[in-house]
Amino acid sequence: MNIKHHLDEASLLSYAAGSMSQSMALVAACHLSMCPQCQERAQKSEAIGGVLLDSLAPAALNENSLDQVMAMLDYEPSVDIAVPKRISSKRAGADQTDLPFPLGEYIDGSLDSIAWKRIVPGVYCYDLPCKSERGGVSRLLRIAPGKSMLPHSHDGNELTLILRGSFSDEIGRFTVGDIADLDSEIEHQPLVDSDEDCICLIATDAPLRFSTLLGKIVQPMTGF
């Protein structure tokens, strides 16, 4: 995988701080799971968190805090619920499918077993049950070769990660693993230029701002 488009520094820091919305953090984590370069940058941003933690004035603990925690130590949960599923989805992701493992929390199986919903001919979507407080959503889009989206700009932050196929726009060509990390400054018109359908994972900050790929394709035809 030759990744050319990476996460913006401001996005990485927001992810590391835990201040990125849930829906955007999912897309960021998926890119990170595919991109050793950004992983290294993320670790540096997380180190800022470590320093800031260490520089906080201590808060008063309950009187018996330590005793309570010591009592917890001998209790080993027999199953760490999060682990088996992640490991299995990660293995599946690495060996058989092109599903980044953070998506394994939300999708069973592979990109081929998704129950796509057709929006217009050649355009399908699948909403992930990953919701942000302020209504931002993560969504998978599947777009047929040769389809072009109407030019659009963004009101807020938008992340688009390519999982299969490719598209080109004014910024460049995006292939598997590339992430388009865009803010409202940029207007673009992506065109799917791969032989196969292009599948991408897309997220925005807030619902009203999701006026992007899907919104603009769909609006003239379905009116939502």
Next chain:
Amino acid sequence: MENKPPGDDVENIVPLAQQNTSQDWSDVLAELAETKDKTLFVELFKHFAPKVKAYIIRLGLIESSAEELMQETMAAVWRKSHLYNRSKAAASTWIFTLARNLSIDLMRKQKYPEYSLDEWHEEADDNDDPCVDHVLSSRMGLSVNKLPEEQAQVIYMSFYEGRSHSDIANRLGIPLGSVKSRIRLASDKLRSMWRDGV
């Protein structure tokens, strides 16, 4: 997360008196990982638990929830210590990520998407300078205080209050693009300070 204090975060941050302790705590945690020695855990607890609780309170949780979550975080330090890789992260960084993830899980009732889990442990990256993160961590405490105020502010609001870019933009009454460029500047500056050894 709406009941958090407004953006002035400079109070409650103590200057780092002992700059070289970060390395030591990483040693303690690495030793705990190997030995599962409870006396080491008690040392780590005494140093980190009050800071973890302070961090969680800053994120906007009430005291009783913060206490509970701190206890869970410290128990996770014990339970997951075998996953700690001191060539990848300072102890403070690793414990920060545990506290961050548990806090978010509670506040959002969804798991914060992680990019690696056991990889801390299994993934070999030979090209890296194994000391990078230690250097970063022990020096950066000074650096954050050296940032221009408007840059330090966006860093504090991101890490201590968990505010998104658009939330910060609203609070400060500046455009989203300015928030992002302040964060980029701060991040660049921190990295170059750290490269040059502050």
